[in-house]
Amino acid sequence: MTKPAVFNFIVSKDIRSITVERSFNAPLDPVWAAWTEADILCQWWAPKPYQCVIQSLDFREGGRWLYYMQGPEGDCHYCFFDYETVRPKTFFSGSDGFCDEQGVLKDTMPRTKWESHFSENDGATLVRVHLHFNSPEDLEQTIRMGFKEGFAMGLQQLDELLAERNN
Secondary structure (H helix, E strand, O other): OOOOEEEEEEEEEHHHHHEEEEEOOOOOHHHHHHHOHHHHHOOOOOOOOEEEEEEEEOOOOOOOEEEEEEOOOOOEEEEEEEEEEEEEEOOEEEEEEEEEEEOOOOOOOOOOOEEEEEEEEEOOOEEEEEEEEOOOHHHHHHHHHHHHHHHHHHHHHHOOOOOHHHH
């Protein structure tokens, strides 16, 4: 029997953070792969109707993921993620930000420090992401930009992708 998915979205303004917990009815290996391998990650990361286009993904400590989200009208929003710590199949951390086509930071947009934890229990995988912001303004701007709705949609797309691959 399929267990209902856990989805918790906790905003802690006092410590400038967001914690997202999401469970998947899939073992750890395919969930980890979906967060760390370009050919899978690009299939779920951008909330529809946007598409994620990965320019490069160097998943290792000191590596960088450079991508953009392309909208249905052709608009492109470039982003990067700089990996800091990688502990295979359990944890990775790093910092993200908006950038131009060459990966140069746009300092007018918020930056976020991510800590992503993965754990498996009885064939299901829990992903817990803790995001920390440099300022209360960055946290508020991220919320106003629709982070909760967009990230929830991407995680749902991942859930559907994992279910398809499991059949």
